[in-house]
Amino acid sequence: MRHAANPSAMLLIVSGPSGVGKTTITRAIHESVPDSWLSVSVTTRAQGPQETDGVHYRFITEEQFDALIADPSGPPGLGKLLEHAGVYGRRYGTPREPVEQHLARGCLVILEIDVQGAIQIKQRVPGAFAIFIMPPSEEELMDRLRRRGRDGDEAIRKRFAAAQREMQEARSCGAYDVFLVNDDLERTVKQALRIVDEERALRRERASGPGT
Ligand code: 5GP
Numbered sequence: 001m002r003h004a005a006n007p008s009a010m011l012l013i014v015s016g017p018s019g020v021g022k023t024t025i026t027r028a029i030h031e032s033v034p035d036s037w038l039s040v041s042v043t044t045r046a047q048g049p050q051e052t053d054g055v056h057y058r059f060i061t062e063e064q065f066d067a068l069i070a071d072p073s074g075p076p077g078l079g080k081l082l083e084h085a086g087v088y089g090r091r092y093g094t095p096r097e098p099v100e101q102h103l104a105r106g107c108l109v110i111l112e113i114d115v116q117g118a119i120q121i122k123q124r125v126p127g128a129f130a131i132f133i134m135p136p137s138e139e140e141l142m143d144r145l146r147r148r149g150r151d152g153d154e155a156i157r158k159r160f161a162a163a164q165r166e167m168q169e170a171r172s173c174g175a176y177d178v179f180l181v182n183d184d185l186e187r188t189v190k191q192a193l194r195i196v197d198e199e200r201a202l203r204r205e206r207a208s209g210p211g212t
Contacts, residue, residue, distance in 0.1 A: 007207035008035065008106035010200055011099070011125055013118045014192075015170065016133030017163030019144040021182045025133060026112045028189040029196065036108040039099055042068065042081075045090035058095075065091050082124070085116035088162075092117070108196065115169045122175040129199055131192060132176040134167065136183040 014029070016022040030038045040058055047059045060068075071079030074096060078084070084093030094111055102109045111121070121128050135141035141163055145156050170176055178195055182188040 006104060006106035007204045008108075008200065009103040010108050010196070010203065011103060011121070011128040012108055012110045012196060013121055013128060013130040013175075014110065014112050014133065015115055015118050015130065015166075015176075016182075017135070017141065017166045018159055019141055019148060019163070020133045020135050021144075021185055021188070022112060022133045024185060025182070025189055025192060026110055029192055030110055032189075032193055033108050033196065035106065036110055037098075037102040038110045038112075039094055041092050041094055041111075041113070043090060043092045045088075045092075062091070065093070068093065068095075083113070083117045083120035085114055085120075087114050087116075094121075108200065115166055115173060115175070118170075118175045119173050127203075129196075130176045131178045131180060131195070132167075132170045133188070134179055134181045135163075136181055138164070 012029075014022055014026045026038065030036050040054065040056075042060050042065065043057045044060060044062050044065050045057075047053060047057070051057065051059075053059050065084075067079075068081055069077060069079040069084060074080055078096075080096055081093040082096040082099055084091060086092075092113070094113060094117065099109050099111075111117070113121070115132075118130050122130060135144065138160075142156075142160055145151070145159050145163075151159065170179075180188055180191055180195075
């Protein structure tokens with residue numbers, strides 16, 4: 001997929017381990033940037049009690065997921081998705097068409113996806129920009145996972161180990177343009193907004209620069 005010719009268009013990836021506050025940060029960026037659009041992923045995981053189908057995710061069956069990636073309208077293995085990955089034994093993917101449509105309109109398109117997804121997007125979409133959110137420390141991450149009160153000790157240990165692996169992978173894979181430490185939510189949101197604004201301004205400037 002080509003990155004849209006519209007110089008305002010930007011594909012923004014936001015990733016980070018669970019418990020780091022990335023959903024809050026992603027939604028804050030979406031609310032602050034008027035021409036932004038937040039992608040809704042498909043997933044085969046169960047819908048949570050606080051979640052709305054079509055808003056947080058589109059909840060689909062394994063068969064529906066298989067049909068999406070087998071669709072002949074797209075590349076083999078991807079079909080109607082731009083990328084997909086297995087996380088905690090469940091599948092997640094980004095529908096391609098709405099992403100392309102919003103990029104063509106010059107929007108800031110936001111994807112909240114994991115490291116495997118970010119690596120795929122970076123290979124396929126030149127110009128995609130990726131931010132990884134880090135916890136201030138491993139102790140703080142452990143505390144946050146405990147405070148969520150969702151999981152027992154064993155599940156918390158597993159999530160913590162998975163978070164450590166994900167942070168390691170994020171550092172070594174080369175897909176991320178920026179790492180932000182979320183030590184203060186408001187400050188992290190402001191930093192993320194400034195980085196996104198500057199990057200878009202730079203691209204617009206380059207597009208209208210000498211010789212064009
Ligand atoms: P959760 O089930 O907690 O909502 O999400 C689990 C993980 O899957 C998170 O790291 C989230 O960012 C990631 N994720 C959500 N949607 C997608 C997607 O469409 N593609 C990929 N690769 N990862 C996703």
